[in-house]
Amino acid sequence: MLREYDCAFLDDVIVDGRVAHAESVREQYATDESPHEGRIPDAVVWPATTEEVAAVLEGANGRGIPVTPRSGGSGLEGNAIPTAGGIVLSTADIGHVDVSPADLQATVGAGVVYDDLNERLAAKGLRFAPGISSGDVATIGGMVATNASGFNAVRYGETRDHVRRLEVVTADGRIVDCGRNVVKTSAGYSLKDIFVGSEGTLGVVTEVTLGLVGIPEYRRAALVTFPSRVDASRAVADAIGSALVPGAIEFIDATAMKMINAYHDDVSFEERPTLLIELHANNSGIEEDLAFAKAICEDHGMRSWEAAAEENVDDVWQARRDKYHATNAYRGDWEVALVGDVVVPISRYPEIVEEVSQASDDLDLLTSCVGHAGDGNLHFTPLVDPDDEAMVERAHELNERVVRKAIALGGSATGEHGVGIGKRKFMCEEHGPAVDLMRSVKETLDPNGILNPDKVLPDG
Amino acid sequence: MLREYDCAFLDDVIVDGRVAHAESVREQYATDESPHEGRIPDAVVWPATTEEVAAVLEGANGRGIPVTPRSGGSGLEGNAIPTAGGIVLSTADIGHVDVSPADLQATVGAGVVYDDLNERLAAKGLRFAPGISSGDVATIGGMVATNASGFNAVRYGETRDHVRRLEVVTADGRIVDCGRNVVKTSAGYSLKDIFVGSEGTLGVVTEVTLGLVGIPEYRRAALVTFPSRVDASRAVADAIGSALVPGAIEFIDATAMKMINAYHDDVSFEERPTLLIELHANNSGIEEDLAFAKAICEDHGMRSWEAAAEENVDDVWQARRDKYHATNAYRGDWEVALVGDVVVPISRYPEIVEEVSQASDDLDLLTSCVGHAGDGNLHFTPLVDPDDEAMVERAHELNERVVRKAIALGGSATGEHGVGIGKRKFMCEEHGPAVDLMRSVKETLDPNGILNPDKVLPDG
Structure with a gap:
């Protein structure tokens, strides 16, 4: 039986219409975009001002009621799931x-x-x-x-x-x-x-x-394909190591390209390991940078170099941005099991890309990869039959294996999605004794432990 | 009577030759580059490894002995003065x-x-x-x-x-x-x-x-003079606000230029408010950026634009770097009372530059200014007769007035020198209730208060 919290005090500190006690509303705040299990909070509140946020927290802290802050709800690691119940505090209405x-x-x-x-x-x-x-x-x-x-x-x-x-x-x-x-x-x-x-x-x-x-005055973009993942990822490491500072350098593997092509009627990209390189500048020197980037890609055996016309650059990026939806749509009732997110020193990028590929083969999983490669950041999304529990389990095994490899390579369990629920178990492996200091900071700033319980830090 | 600490335990944890108990050595570690009063520590130790640092701290913590970390000793706010006595821990020998x-x-x-x-x-x-x-x-x-x-x-x-x-x-x-x-x-x-x-x-x-x-392949530098401080500082604000990203943009006022000229036999810069602008790039587009920078300076009434030849750029910077010594040398027995260091939002830079000038006039002080202007950072150095106590006092009054103005403009009491002893009194004014949180962090991480006492946080 889950503990229920009496959140009646909210009606005294927040104006009517900014508090919800009704289950039909509360259940919409049980989960986020992650595959982690949700929980229906006891109340949802949308303060309009900082003072109202303060009143909610003061009241909750005095009563020992958990508070899970939330705004967009687009987290991919369970960051905003109210696992302990209590109040979901949405800052979505603070919009100045x-x-x-x-x-x-x-x-x-x-x-x-x-x-x-x-x-x-x-x-x-x-x-x-x-x-x-x-x-x-x-x-x-x-x-x-x-x-x-x-x-x-x-x-x-x-x-x-x-x-x-x-x-x-x-x-x-x-x-x-x-x-x-x-x-x-x-x-x-x-x-x-x-x-x-x-x-x-x-x-x-x-x-x-x-x-x-x-906003840069000049923008140039090119889609560059390579014979293999390793060639593409080596080109990235070489470009960054040569002190090129691109506006973006995105890795998209052949499987991801296939999914993007299938999702959009109007695109047909080459289905090979690809880099989407974008350069930014405020002067015409950008053409020299573009030639330099191209020379590096040539050094790594590039198969094709397609410069995107200025008016098409945003369309190409939109196709990349839709990749998550494209993956979910790719195979009937199958769905994305999780969105992997690791980061490694740039010189190790080829190794982490290979690890995903090898682990997917070993575990018999269909996994596509994209990544903000210039940062050493890689996302991988195993697609699974949600009714096949063993397959879902293997997807989580893939995630563990890749995260552990990233940490072993000197990298981190998460490049940008955060720890949430999903990455807590890796924190000691990644940070060692620093986790104790993190705990001290948590106890100092939130002595009653009301703020977003069960997130970031592993159980003590 | 100052408290003395028994630091004999150091001989057990650090090899001979890396501990000094002799006063002739200790007295060299009483002060830093600031005008703040020094204190001779009870021991100085130079650990060679992290493990030795840990042994020193563990021993000092158990005994309640203050430890003041130090390495270069070039601090300008008393950051490394062992005000409470105890141990000076120099990391100067950790050099891998x-x-x-x-x-x-x-x-x-x-x-x-x-x-x-x-x-x-x-x-x-x-x-x-x-x-x-x-x-x-x-x-x-x-x-x-x-x-x-x-x-x-x-x-x-x-x-x-x-x-x-x-x-x-x-x-x-x-x-x-x-x-x-x-x-x-x-x-x-x-x-x-x-x-x-x-x-x-x-x-x-x-x-x-x-x-x-x-290291950028291309470097261009120019010395640009202006009719007034306000014109020069407005040119900086305009350049940054136009999203120019220079490699450096340094403000040097006419008084500072006069001191630099007097200090070096081989230079004779124009003695007017000056910007030293340097641009960095990896391609020839740098010439367009240079033209853009020049156009902005023209908009603000520039009097002269002298492009520095590549082989001379470092010499010009060395002259700027020597400015502190040049100031000290400028007038016989007079010396720099303090090195001011404030930072403001870039749009308020002209106001802070004017404040220094106005306050120096009001207080009858000879003050020169330089500053990393592109960051909104300004240094000001009142030159005083050290035997004239009233004049020294006025220099500190100048500092207070300019720091308070910087904070009122939305800026900060220190852009890069740190708080040390000198800026503690401004922390509540700048940070308000955040100071209480800082205190909580300090108490959590250093519960016995042994680490660099009397620095950063104001007395509670």
């Missing part, structure tokens, strides 16, 4: 945006959706740059929580690199400003960095001041 | 360097000197990029401790942005690895970021894995 173009900076509410923000910024020639796949759903608050990144991190960095200041509400309801609206500072402990990537286990982010970049 | 060019990465001991590291890296076409003035003395450990940066941070970021992994020894002597050798990760709390910039108050950094950048 204040842009300061002269400072290349925007201050935004946690609930602002990534693509919406970038649409507003584009009118001013600016961009928040990590370049995530799920930008139509994911919010800035969620991106801060998981330290999200994606296609363009190879040039511009992960979310952490753009966060200048956070407004955070602590477990006991204090409102705290962390960081300043400057590009650098040496003034004390960088608290913002402890909240970035903490997945709502240390505090609830309500507002973020982000650094922005200018 | 292991470069992995394919991963654009180097793993180095805390005692490695910045310029020495870059000399070794240059042979491989690589660079650790923050670009600090005191690179001939400052060590990597010290740079991590203060989150140091300098000339090139505007393009490449501060030290924090390059730290992939830290090996840290905690107050109680545990050896902990924080972070992984990857360019991005979402695997748990970013402990490394809480140690970066903590000035040895939370742990002792023994080893650092740094991300590197390629």
